[in-house]
Amino acid sequence: MIKSSVDIEALEKGILERNPGMLSKAITLVESKLQSHQDAASLLLNQLMPYTEKSVRIGITGVPGVGKSTFIESFGGLLTKKGHRVAVLAVDPSSPISKGSILGDKTRMENLAVNPQAFIRPSASGGTLGGIAQRTYESILLCEAAGYDIILVETVGVGQSETLVTGTGDELQGIKRGIMEMADLIFINKASEDNLAAAQRTQNELHKALHLYPMKSSGYKVEVLMGEALHDIGIEAVWDFIQDQQAHIKSTGFFNRQRQNQRLDIFKSHLGQLVMDYLQNNPSFEQALSQAEKLIQYGEMHPLFGAKE
Ligand SMILES: Nc1nc2c(ncn2[C@@H]2O[C@H](COP(=O)(O)OP(=O)(O)O)[C@@H](O)[C@H]2O)c(=O)[nH]1
Ligand SMILES: [Mg+2]
CATH class of the missing domain: 3.40.50.300 (P-loop containing nucleotide triphosphate hydrolases)
Structure with missing residues (x-):
């Protein structure tokens, strides 16, 4: 086995000691596309599991300019005054807008940005929606392990930024x-x-x-x-x-059921991704796939039968 260059133990210790720098590093690891980083990230998350899930997770969505970041500045300030520790993840799936909005977010949250009980992380955007969702989920778990008991996720929401242009x-x-x-x-x-x-x-x-x-x-x-x-x-x-x-x-038990379903959904979608990756890296599969695609395209093979083959 190749030794990973990432010091997982140091990250784990730093996060449990509530060191924001270490939390930042771990989130960068989760967001990395390098295979060795992804392997290290999943090991780290597995170690941290017992320390996660003890937070209120709040998603905040709306079209750009409605005041999401301003709301978080105010709401986050209120929560820290009540003794909570607040983590803010800003997710922007529409990369062309993200640069501007992340810059804007920093000035919108100027008090929260220097509040020692708060942690703000504008996440790297881009990639598939599923990819963004998974990285956000993993970042939430890391924040929870670092002792943040309220997690705010700001996002423009799926399809909204594009849709409103024509409106x-x-x-x-x-x-x-x-x-x-x-x-x-x-x-x-x-x-x-x-x-x-x-x-x-x-x-x-x-x-x-x-x-x-x-x-x-x-x-x-x-x-x-x-x-x-x-x-x-x-x-x-x-x-x-x-x-x-x-x-x-x-x-009512809804909360627990919802969390259980979320964990299973993440597992299934990741497993599906791994299986696809594995198959696509297999040359004979690729050949069979392109052959089947042709037959299906021209109506010579039924799609369900083709998938099974
Ligand atoms: N008058 C007024 N302006 C607001 C309010 N909330 C936000 N804004 C302004 O609306 C603009 C966009 O806010 P921002 O928080 O960046 O919106 P976001 O894109 O949804 O995060 C900024 O100029 C804010 O100062 C409010 O309650 N009243
Ligand atoms: Mg904003």
Whole structure:
């Protein structure tokens, strides 16, 4: 076996000692495309398993400019004042925009960036969505092992950045639908005095629209709150909601089931990837694959039969 150049023990020790520099290094390892780094990362994650999973994980999504980073600055500040340790992962699947938004995020979170109870990591973007999701998941586990008990993940969300460029009514509906099926809480930001009437209208519309959806599988009602992240207004109510929601889904067992499913999903998708990698590195498989592809393309072989072959 080739000896890995990565000092896994030092990383493990550093993370458990809550050393932010070591956490950063470990996240870089997780994000690396080098096979030796990936092997080291999975070893490290396996060692750290007993120290993970003890956090509240909160995903924050919305189109660019709505105030996600500003919200995190305010919300993260509030949480650290309450004694929590907060990790922020900023994920941007749309690489052309990411440079600008990551720069923007740094200035938006200037207090949190120097707060010793907070850790901010703008993640490298690019690659497949599945790849980004997996790296983010692994980074979350590392942050948990480093003692962060609240993890905030900022992302523009799938398809939203592209869709909004054209933004016809239908597409806007589509975005709303996607968000509403996923979200546990909708926060209407920038609801200042002179904007209050419009914000309230939006809140009413969302409430009405939400009635059309079946109950969430968590069994917990989706809430629509509003406020102004820039001036720390309405932020405490978000934390109150999250605490109530967490208590509820933990008492019903939904929380545990959800975590179990997440772990299995990650395992299955990674296993699928490994099997594909293995097959594709096998010359005779590649030959058979391209032959079958031709037959299937021209309708000479049934796709299901071809896959089995
Ligand atoms: N007036 C007002 N401006 C806000 C508020 N929240 C954010 N902004 C501004 O909106 C812009 C985009 O915010 P940012 O947090 O970077 O949005 P993100 O792209 O969703 O992360 C910045 O200029 C913020 O200062 C708010 O509550 N009120
Ligand atoms: Mg941002």
